[in-house]
Amino acid sequence: MNFSSKLLEQAVLEFGRLPGVGQKTALRLVLHLLKQPEADVMRFTEALNRLKQEIRYCTTCHNISDHTICEICASHKRDKGLICVVEDTRDVMAIENTNQYHGVYHVLGGLISPMDGIGPSDLQIDSLVSRLEKGGIHEVILALSATMEGDTTIFYLYKKLKDFGIQISTIARGIAFGGELEYVDEVTLGRSIATRVPYERSIA
């Protein structure tokens, strides 16, 4: 692409780095922004600046948060003895949208994937074990996607957690038709959490 302006080229290059955005789309977005009132563009850039500088990760569950303890972990209405383990914040949002889960979460930050060089130490697994060591947990739900990485991670976590003497359950594995929790509709996801099964039974 030949650009008539270095500034234009630079902006298109940056937008083009976003996942799923090709150069043509990047150019369209940049030209669209150029046509907007300056205040609108400022609001856009300020949101991005603040996002990176001010966002926190909950020190308990590692979900993206505005504070060091997220609203879910801080809520008195939540069952702190019930932990739902998920891959990332999109899964928390999907499960919250069902309005059927009243426990807390633990966000791993990914799944074990030897192909991508992601091992257990790259994920928030030690801190999950620490939460169990502190006591007061009666059940852990492993709500990970029905992929090879999800299965590997579930099996690893099961081995790590089984000696704590708590209930370890998984959600119905057939539900994730896209392979990702976030794509499952709310009714199906809510039902699969309500009808979760003990992990031992699900591998038998």
Ligand SMILES: [Zn+2]
């Ligand atoms: Zn939290």
